[in-house]
Amino acid sequence: MNPNASSPLPDSETRFRALVEQLPAVTYVAALDPDLPATYVSPQIAEFGFTPEDWLADPQFWVKRLHPEDRQRVLDEVARGLAAGGPILCEYRLLDAAGRPRWVKDRATVIRDADGRPLAIQGVMLDIDERKRSEAEAAQHHAQLHALNRRMESAIEEERRRIAREVHDELGQALTALRLELALLGEGLPADPAAAARIAAMDTLIGRTVDTVRRISYELRPGVLDSLGLLAAIEWQTREFGRRTGIRCELALPEREPEVEPVRATALFRIFQEVLTNIARHAGATQVDVGVSAALGNLLIEVDDNGRGFDASTAEAGASLGLLGMRERAAEFGGLVRIDSEPGHGTRVTLALPVVAAP
Ligand SMILES: Nc1ncnc2c1ncn2[C@@H]1O[C@H](COP(=O)(O)OP(=O)(O)O)[C@@H](O)[C@H]1O
Numbered sequence: 001m002n003p004n005a006s007s008p009l010p011d012s013e014t015r016f017r018a019l020v021e022q023l024p025a026v027t028y029v030a031a032l033d034p035d036l037p038a039t040y041v042s043p044q045i046a047e048f049g050f051t052p053e054d055w056l057a058d059p060q061f062w063v064k065r066l067h068p069e070d071r072q073r074v075l076d077e078v079a080r081g082l083a084a085g086g087p088i089l090c091e092y093r094l095l096d097a098a099g100r101p102r103w104v105k106d107r108a109t110v111i112r113d114a115d116g117r118p119l120a121i122q123g124v125m126l127d128i129d130e131r132k133r134s135e136a137e138a139a140q141h142h143a144q145l146h147a148l149n150r151r152m153e154s155a156i157e158e159e160r161r162r163i164a165r166e167v168h169d170e171l172g173q174a175l176t177a178l179r180l181e182l183a184l185l186g187e188g189l190p191a192d193p194a195a196a197a198r199i200a201a202m203d204t205l206i207g208r209t210v211d212t213v214r215r216i217s218y219e220l221r222p223g224v225l226d227s228l229g230l231l232a233a234i235e236w237q238t239r240e241f242g243r244r245t246g247i248r249c250e251l252a253l254p255e256r257e258p259e260v261e262p263v264r265a266t267a268l269f270r271i272f273q274e275v276l277t278n279i280a281r282h283a284g285a286t287q288v289d290v291g292v293s294a295a296l297g298n299l300l301i302e303v304d305d306n307g308r309g310f311d312a313s314t315a316e317a318g319a320s321l322g323l324l325g326m327r328e329r330a331a332e333f334g335g336l337v338r339i340d341s342e343p344g345h346g347t348r349v350t351l352a353l354p355v356v357a358a359p
């Protein structure tokens with residue numbers, strides 16, 4: 001007696017069919033002979049606007065509904081999967097009944113006959129259209145943000161350059177004129193020690209103001225960067241940093257000035273400034289070593305400090321805009337920033353940036 005006849009359960013095929021037809025995915029079995037139609041497609045294909053009958057009537061149905069831009073890649077993937085004995089995995093766009101491309105993720109295995117010859121493939125097709133769309137949107141937003149960031153950076157840089165020049169030229173000239181006038185005034189006065197002392201004090205004050213004006217304009221936009229180039233700017237910045245903080249600074253520069261596009265030189269210089277600022281603010285270091293070298297089309301800047309160090313991964317998980325800005329600026333030019341640091345063991349920041357015309 002057939003044991004199934006008395007079983008209250010339907011036969012296994014019916015059971016499995018009922019199961020797969022509840023999945024939020026399309027399941028299918030397709031013959032490998034291109035002239036033979038598919039043998040099964042689950043009713044969820046209605047999500048794409050087709051009936052199983054549409055699908056099963058034409059052996060080429062699936063191939064015809066592949067997005068033309070994806071078709072060859074998918075067919076190659078199937079061939080590769082078959083050659084490897086399966087499984088076949090790919091993501092592609094399927095054109096629904098209205099001709100609208102819909103992203104699917106397809107995973108299939110090979111069914112073989114008793115001799116191991118491949119007969120058919122059976123698979124599951126998941127609708128991943130929404131995920132793909134949000135991925136594409138996110139990528140687009142990302143690109144837009146980057147473009148915006150770049151535009152803002154260059155606008156800020158341009159503005160700084162303009163203000164620096166104005167401060168330097170206008171104020172600088174006014175102060176020089178003032179100093180001359182003061183000297184003339186002194187010469188015209190009868191010999192009076194009190195007045196002479198006053199004039200000397202004013203002259204000292206003007207001299208200090210000239211220095212301040214020069215410093216402000218340099219900090220806004222170091223003129224050396226434009227006139228003498230990146231190495232001179234790094235040298236100047238390091239000296240200035242040492243003088244201001246009292247930290248001992250060693251500097252090793254390459255012999256030749258590397259050829260660096262101005263926008264890249266600015267990016268490198270701004271990152272370098274941020275590294276030094278961080279040392280002054282956070283490191284509590286007594287010694288800083290700066291090494292600049294050019295290798296394999298990259299410019300490398302290494303800055304070591306012997307300060308307290310920190311946990312870079314924790315710092316970056318927070319809202320540390322300085323480190324983020326450094327990375328963003330470097331990434332914009334295909335470069336990267338590496339931070340090696342441990343609490344108690346100082347910090348090394350390595351900046352590598354491809355430069356256009358490698359020597
Ligand atoms: N050279 C350094 N030595 C010690 N700690 C550092 C150093 N550079 C950065 N940090 C740590 O990393 C954090 C994030 O730096 P950053 O993003 O530049 O932000 P900010 O300087 O505004 O605090 C700092 O607050 C500091 O704790």
Ligand SMILES: [Mg+2]
Nearest residue numbers: 277278322323
């Ligand atoms: Mg900082």
